[in-house]
Each structure stands twice: as structure tokens, then as C-alpha cells.
Amino acid sequence: MSGGEDIEVQYTHHVQRRLIFIAFCTLGVILVAGFSLTINGRGIGFLECYEYIINHILGTEYPFRSDAWFDDYVLWNTYVPRIVMGILVGCGLAVCGVAMQSLMNNPLADPYTVGISDGACFGAVAAIVTGFSLSSVMGSMGVVTNAFVGGLIPAMIIVLLSSIVRLSPATTILIGVAMSYIFSGLETTIMMTADADTLKEAYLWQIGTLNGMTWERCYIPMILTIVGSAFLMYSSKNLNLLSLGDSSAKSLGLNVDQFRTLCMLIVAFLVASLVSFVGVIGFVGLVAPHLVRMLLGGDNKFVMPASMMLGSLFVLFADLLSRVLIYPGELRVGLIISMIGAPIFLYMIVRKKKGYGEVF
Amino acid sequence: MSPEMFDENVYYRSNSRKVSLTIVFLVLAVLTAFFSIFLSKIGDLSFEATWEILKAHLSGTSVDNEIHDLVVWEYNVPRAIMGLFVGAGLAVGGAVMQALMRNPLADPYTTGVASGASLGAVMFFTMGISLLSLDNYTLATTTNALILSMIPTMAIVLISQHKHITPTTMILAGIAIMYVFRAATSLMMFVADPESVEEAYIWSVGTLGSASWDNIWFVAGSVTVISVLLLLVSNQVTIMTAGDRSASTMGVWAKPLRIICLLLIAIMTAIMVSFTGTIGFMGLVAPHIARVFVGSNMRYLIPCSAALGSLILIGADCLAKTISMTGMPVGVITSIIGGPIFIILLIKGAKKVWF
Numbered sequence: 001m002s003g004g005e006d007i008e009v010q011y012t013h014h015v016q017r018r019l020i021f022i023a024f025c026t027l028g029v030i031l032v033a034g035f036s037l038t039i040n041g042r043g044i045g046f047l048e049c050y051e052y053i054i055n056h057i058l059g060t061e062y063p064f065r066s067d068a069w070f071d072d073y074v075l076w077n078t079y080v081p082r083i084v085m086g087i088l089v090g091c092g093l094a095v096c097g098v099a100m101q102s103l104m105n106n107p108l109a110d111p112y113t114v115g116i117s118d119g120a121c122f123g124a125v126a127a128i129v130t131g132f133s134l135s136s137v138m139g140s141m142g143v144v145t146n147a148f149v150g151g152l153i154p155a156m157i158i159v160l161l162s163s164i165v166r167l168s169p170a171t172t173i174l175i176g177v178a179m180s181y182i183f184s185g186l187e188t189t190i191m192m193t194a195d196a197d198t199l200k201e202a203y204l205w206q207i208g209t210l211n212g213m214t215w216e217r218c219y220i221p222m223i224l225t226i227v228g229s230a231f232l233m234y235s236s237k238n239l240n241l242l243s244l245g246d247s248s249a250k251s252l253g254l255n256v257d258q259f260r261t262l263c264m265l266i267v268a269f270l271v272a273s274l275v276s277f278v279g280v281i282g283f284v285g286l287v288a289p290h291l292v293r294m295l296l297g298g299d300n301k302f303v304m305p306a307s308m309m310l311g312s313l314f315v316l317f318a319d320l321l322s323r324v325l326i327y328p329g330e331l332r333v334g335l336i337i338s339m340i341g342a343p344i345f346l347y348m349i350v351r352k353k354k355g356y357g358e359v360f
Numbered sequence: 361m362s363p364e365m366f367d368e369n370v371y372y373r374s375n376s377r378k379v380s381l382t383i384v385f386l387v388l389a390v391l392t393a394f395f396s397i398f399l400s401k402i403g404d405l406s407f408e409a410t411w412e413i414l415k416a417h418l419s420g421t422s423v424d425n426e427i428h429d430l431v432v433w434e435y436n437v438p439r440a441i442m443g444l445f446v447g448a449g450l451a452v453g454g455a456v457m458q459a460l461m462r463n464p465l466a467d468p469y470t471t472g473v474a475s476g477a478s479l480g481a482v483m484f485f486t487m488g489i490s491l492l493s494l495d496n497y498t499l500a501t502t503t504n505a506l507i508l509s510m511i512p513t514m515a516i517v518l519i520s521q522h523k524h525i526t527p528t529t530m531i532l533a534g535i536a537i538m539y540v541f542r543a544a545t546s547l548m549m550f551v552a553d554p555e556s557v558e559e560a561y562i563w564s565v566g567t568l569g570s571a572s573w574d575n576i577w578f579v580a581g582s583v584t585v586i587s588v589l590l591l592l593v594s595n596q597v598t599i600m601t602a603g604d605r606s607a608s609t610m611g612v613w614a615k616p617l618r619i620i621c622l623l624l625i626a627i628m629t630a631i632m633v634s635f636t637g638t639i640g641f642m643g644l645v646a647p648h649i650a651r652v653f654v655g656s657n658m659r660y661l662i663p664c665s666a667a668l669g670s671l672i673l674i675g676a677d678c679l680a681k682t683i684s685m686t687g688m689p690v691g692v693i694t695s696i697i698g699g700p701i702f703i704i705l706l707i708k709g710a711k712k713v714w715f
Contacts, residue, residue: 108532165707170528174465175703177535181640182699185692188565192688203561207546282539331550338543346536349529350519 018302021295025309032316033083039323040079044071053080081213085221086319086333087312089210089281090288092225092274094311096267097285098304099232102239103260104162106169108348110285111271113173115154117282118180118206120268120275122187123150125205129190140276144220147272154179155264163257170349208281208334210319221273228270229308232263236300239263243298281334283341284311290348314340378654378664385667389447392674393440399681400436410436434572442571442579443677443690444670446632447642449583451669453625454643455650455661456590459601460618461520463527464705467643468629471530472512472537477626477633479541479548480508482563486552498575498634505630512537513626517619528706566639566691568677575635586628587666590621594658597621601656639673639691641698646672648705672697 037049044052052075062069097110104114111117127146157179158172167175184206232239238259241249246256274281288311292303315333318340322331398410405428413432416423423429454467468474481501483489490500491507512534519525519533542564549560562569590597596617600607604614646669647661654660676693683693 161707167707168526168528170526170532171706173532174528174535174706178699178702178706181695181702185565185696185699188561188692189683189688189696192683203557203564326551331547335543335546335550338539339547342536342539342543346533346540349533349536 014297015302018296018306021292022302022306022309025306025313028313029087029309029316032313032320033087036083036086036316036320036323037075037079039320039327040075042071042074044075049075052076077215078213081215081218082210082319083316084218085213085278086210086316088218088221088225089208089274089278090284090310090312090315091229091308092221092270093281093284093315094288094307095229095232095285095304096270097311098289098300098307099239099263099267100285101289102243102300103263104158104169104172105243105245106172107290108169108173108286108345110283111151111267112180112280112282112284113286113345114158114176115179115183116151116176116268116271117275117280118183118187119154120147120151120272121205121280122183122190123147123272124276125187126150126190140217140220143276144273147276148269150183151268151272151275152265154183155268159260159264204332205279206334207332208275208279208337209332210278210315211330211332213278217277221277224270224273228266229304231266233304235259235263236304239300243300279334281315282338283345284314284337286348287341287344288314290344375660378660381653382660382664382667385664385671389444389667389670389674392671392678393444396440396443396674396678396681397432397436399678400431405431438571438573438576439568439677440674441576442636443568443674445576445580445583446568446636446639447646447669447671447673448587448666449579449628449632449669450639450642450673451646451650451665452583452587452590452662453629454669455647455658455665456597456621457625457643458647459597459656459658459661460621461516461527461530462601462603463530464648465527465531465644465702466534467641467647468625469638469640469643470538470702471516471534472541473509473516473626473629474633474638475538475541475545476512477505477509477630478563478638479545480504480506480630481634482545482548482560483508486548498578501634502578502631505634506627508541509626509630509633512541513622517622562689563637564691565689565695566637567689568636568673569689570635579632579635582628582631586624587662589624591659591662593617593621594662598656598658637689637691640695641702642669642673642694644705645694645698645701648701 034046034049038044038046040049048071052072056072056076062072093111100109100111100114101107103109123146124143127143154176158175161167161175162172187205238249238254241252241254242256242259244252249256289303289307292306292310296302296306315337318336319333322333322336325331325336397414398407400410409425409428410432413423413425413429414437417433423433450468457466457468457471458464460466480491481504483491484497484501484504490504492500492503494500494503515537516530516534519530525533545564546560549557596607596612599610599612600614600617602610607614647665649672650661650664650668654664673690673694676697677690680688680690680693
């Protein structure tokens, strides 16, 4: 009797710890967002920023062209979208990372290391530069569909290959790396045949940035991120089953191949929508879930929301750094994230580890 | 006729076949390089005009059209020569590294050596930081590249000591090192000068466009010397593919030899990278094709890889010159060709053991 109670108490204790972690991350996101908003060129202070945002949401009207009206206008239309996009990117990439790691039973998988980001980037660039869209839809949705098809190629190649040959996690990632090289080569080819001066643009596309974000560009990623992460969170139990291995998952009643294909489609769509608007940002889907698993264990039900919050915090923090480091100039957020993420990736490869998944 | 005599004849015949194949590749490479001189989109240069300029320079007479002369003699000719030597150097580096580490995926690029060198070079020409505080531009770039290429080299030596590290993991570690260095390189480019992104890009993919008469001597000399040195120890390197312990019983001092060879390759890579940036997958593709023709004996593999490396790089450069009006960086072409080959090697490696 008392033993049973102990387990119950332990479980609630664990759940509490996880909830506290998520709450802390959310608080961190709010604080970092506030700091980031204070760099606004108009001298609006830390608390004032929150005030303006809350007032705007509540629908407060300011006298036309007054100081407060300008403050509100600048803050709401140039700086808030940036924060929103940062949160979306963090959530989206982290949730994709968690899903892919479980789907492929590979702790090193994420949209960037497997080549999905670069494939999507190639698709988007092809749409923007040549105006060629695979769907009849034009405009930004056309770019997204192209990016989706581009991102799907590496995703499907890896799913297919791993069903034909038994690939170790490391080999899978290397194939992804090779594909990302092919895609960035093709991308440069497209850019250069279009216009000699766009080489610079091609390069910049490969390093994500949140600069110049507007509300219009946030809508599509927002919808897809919410829908995609809701689905992936809903299927977190199935993802847990998959990490037991394919045959165990099958014997527990999961249609493994169908589920995996469906999830990869969603991941590709989500990543495509993000890449089309911000460019390639790597390692978020690798670092955030990894840290969360280290602290909270491997249950996807908690790993997903916690990684989403931590991912947002990571992206916003990196964005803040990118704006502060060479103020008044600005670095690109993708650069900062690689600077932090790449060493962690190296550490994950080299260390000897047992436990979640067998890496080598 | 005794069986021994017969065997010996077959052996010699197959060897002479290997040598003649290597010579064929070499001749092809030189011919392609010669052809690439005639490919230029700058100005209204015709085939005959280029030929006249070349003839004039070789016979010592003067040329009328100065711009044409500049394009052909100061730009295209060094570029072709640079292509020959860099292709050879990368291929030799790859062939030897693959044997030393018993890893079919190793080359100066996948193990991160080239990216380390690249960071060193960029460090000097964007920020003016010289690690040995030298003033000479070429020397400072190269020494920087050399010092920083030692970091991945040492990392490889250390990581390869672990028994549980598979060839794939090794390369993955190399690629992670590459990500770190590349991020640092981009950061430096951004901080130094917002306008230099284009330069950064060309550097990160590799180009032959910066070749000139001043720097090709440096590259040509180091590639020749180090390739010859590696060729001198080729028999020992061949024995080392049987594993360290077997090599030791056959009188090869395995560990020091590995470190010395890796250092030589790092030096060669650093020098090449300081002038061309990082050209990907060359050291991977050329040795693997060469192995199909001449087998795994390093005595034949090193020269044949070198010839094939030159041929492939110059071929890719011709392609790069024809595709784009302004001259696309050759590294783009090599990664489009090399990427799929890398994937095929990976899948093959998942099926069977190498050597």
C-alpha cells in the first residue's frame, strides 16, 4: 500500500518538475523577448514595451501621430513580428527535432543534419529566383510548396534507404550532410545562372535571419507550426512506441510505416514553411530536445512541450545576441546558433554514451 | 616454362598496365588544362587570339592587346596550372588518409582539416590577425592556415585512438568540427566587413579564380615535394592498411608514421586552402575511381589518384567556366558531383567491410 503511494508521489513529483521546467522556460521567453524589444531605436524601456503590447492587444487607441502612437506603431509592426517569428522557429524546429529523433531512433537527427532544411531552402530559392512554382499557386504559398517538395526529397530518400539497408545513425546523418552539400551546390547554380550578383544572396539565404520580419510573413508559418506541432504532440504516445524499435511498436498495434511517412510529411511541411521565410537555421532541433532529455527524461509527452519552450528561448536568446554583439550592426541569428550548436553536436558524437538509442 | 616465371610475367604486365594508365590520365589532365585556357568569356577573345598570345609568350615576343594578354596569361594560364596541382594534392591527401585511417570516407575535407585551414586564412585576410605576427601577406595567411589545420588533425589522431569509433563516426566528428570552424569563419566575415559576404561564400565553396603567377609556385612546390615524400613511404602505408599490429610485425613503425603523414597532408592542405578555399570531395572521388583502375597498392594508387584528381578538378573547372558567365566557383561543381558519390560509398560501407 505504502509502496504504491510512493510511486504515485514520485510520479506527481516528476510531473511537477517537468511543469516547473516548462514554466521557467516560458518565463525566460517572456523576459528575453522584453530585452530584445528594448533595442528599438526609440528608447522605449523594458516595462513600457510590455505595456504597449498589452495595450495594443486590448485595443487601446492613441492620438494619431502622437509620440505614443509612433512608439506603438514601430514596436508592433517591426519588433513584435520578429519576436513572434523567433518563437515560431524555435517551437517548430524543436518539435520537428523531437519527432525525427524518435521516428528514426537516432539522437543526432534533426531537420538540419538530415538535409531537410537545405532541401527546402533549395526549393524556396528555385521559386524566388526563377519564378518557377511546382503548384499553380503563386506568391508566398508557391514558395512554401516548392520548399516543401525540396524538403521532402531528403526526408523520403532517408526513409527509403533506411528501409532497404540497415543504416547506423551516424551513416544516416552523413547521407543527410552529403545531400545538403548537393542542394547548396544546386542552389548556387540556380542563383548564378539567374544573375551574377546574386551570389551574395545565395550565401545569405543559407544563414537564417529574423531581420525585417513583418506580420504578413508570420501568418503561414504560424498556422503550419500550430497545426503541425499539435498533431505531433497528439501522436507523442506513438512516437514513444517507435523508440522501442519497429518490431515492438508493430506488436503494440502501430502501423509503423504509415505513421512514419505521415510524420515525415508533416515535418517537411513545417520546416518548409519556416525555411521559406527565415532561411536555414540549424541545430535548434538537436540542442533543445537533447538538453530537455538530459534534465527530464525521454517521455515525448513532456519532451515535446518542454523542447518547444526551450527552443524558443534558445532562438530568441541567439537573436538578442546577434543584435547586441556588434551593436548598432547586426549579425545573423543562424550564425550565432551554429556557433553554439555545432560544438554541442560534436560533443554528442564523440562522447561515449549508453541509454537513449545506440548511436554507433 | 615454370609456374613462377609465368606469375612474374603477369605481375610485371599488370604493373606496366597500371603505369601506362596513370600516364594516360596525366596526359588527359594536361590536355584538359590546356583546353581550359581557351575557355574565357571575358572580352571578345577568339580561339586564334588566345593561341597567338600563348605563342608570343612562349617565344618571348610582345603582345599587342594588353587586356587580352592579361586575361590569358595572367589569369587563365595560372588558373589551369593551379587546378592541376590542387587537384593532384587533394587527391593524394585523400588517398593516403584513407589508407592511414583505414577509412574509405576520409579526405582533407571530410575530416575537417581543410575547414581549419580555411579559418586560419580568413582570420588573416579579414581581421588582419597573424598568429605568428608576420607581415608578408602570403606567409601570414599560410602560417595561420597551417596552425589552425593542426587542431582538426590532432583531433583526428586522438579520436582514432579510441577503439569504439567506427569510420562513419570518425567522419561525423570531422563534419561537426567543420561546422564549428565554418560558423567561426562566417562570423569573422560578418564582423569584419558586411560587404565581404560574397568573398566569404566563394571561399567556403572553393575557387581557382585567385590563382596568379605569384602564388602558384608556392602551391606547385609544396604539392610536388609532399607528394614525393608520401610516395617514398608508400610501401609502408600499404602495409599499414593491414592494421597497426600487423604492420608492426612487418617492421613498420605504425603510429609515428601515421602522425608524420597526417602532418604532411595538413601542411599541403593548408597551403592549398590559403589560395583556393575549401574545394569539397576531391580527395574522396579521385582515389576511389583510381582504385578501380590500379587497385589499393599505394605505390600505384598515389600517382594515379594525383593524375585523376587533376583531370577531375580541371574538368569541373571547365564546366564551371562554361555554365556561368562570371565564372562559378569550382567547388559548387565538385560538391554536386562528389555528394552523390559520397552517399554511394556510405551505403556500400553499410553493406560490407572495406579492404
